[in-house]
Amino acid sequence: MRIALVYERLREEERQIIRAIEKLGHEPVPLHLNSNFLPINHGETFGAEVAVIRAMSTAKAHASAITLSSLGVRVVNLPDVIATCGNKLVTTARLSEAGIPTPRTAVAFSLDGALEAAESIGYPVVVKPVNGSWGRLVSLAQDEEELRTILEHREAIPSPYYRIHYIQEFIRKPGRDIRAYGTEKSFITAIYRVSEHWVTNTARGARAVPAEPSEELADLVIRTARAVGGGFLGIDIAEDEERGLVVIEVNAVTEYKNAARVTGVDIAGELVRYALGEGE
């Protein structure tokens, strides 16, 4: 079987995926998006039956997934899942609908609306761009004055996305959070990301340590994956003092080199096997 690796940047994860495809006896077809184009309705057929979408920007991941799936290619992740996970507001809505514990969240469309939202949630609150990842441009407001400053900065940015204020309860973390990996069928593995700073992305300096597996964590991962439409996902979970495990965010194109290294789990192999639909 020919398995396309659809990517923007060749990172360690992408190299591992190519090796995993070969190890499983299949033929990797690397497709560097910035060097290629994807015909939607003309030209010869696409040179692979399966495609693993690794584009780092949600927009390019979604565009390539939509195009390839419309050509009959089996894509992972599905375009709808990429779109859902790429938008924090849509993700929170899906999780809430499925009864999955997630921080108290509100969306506001003006500065005053956002201040009222924060009152209803209770300080401290976090203001996040609806899309965007690696914990950037996420601001913490301890009180109304801080929130007002953050919002005035956001409202100065002339993009409609900055008029939508996604306000979320700040979950106090015990110096760590959990990044778990799984699908709608199975829990794969999980790490603690240990960091003094409240932003715990390993891309921002947090340390990866294998997490204690538990029935509760495994069940939450599978339910979360189902809530966003299934897929091979990286799920960010906080340990709240009162509520226990709370899902913060779901990533449809997930980094995992640190998790694979410290847990010894062949995450790239699991991803390729999932893309092949093994066990279906």
Next chain:
Amino acid sequence: MEAECPICGSPVELPDDVMAGELLECPSCGATLEVYEQDGTFLLREAEEIGEDWGE
């Protein structure tokens, strides 16, 4: 194999197993460059910041 740095014009050595999408640093000017492919040849361009879709 070599390609020209688009920033300072000096030659940049490409690894034998080079692939499009790799990041390289120009040894002369230090710019971060992305390898891309055009008609079978590997070329270099300045690596742009990837990822964040700020809704533009």
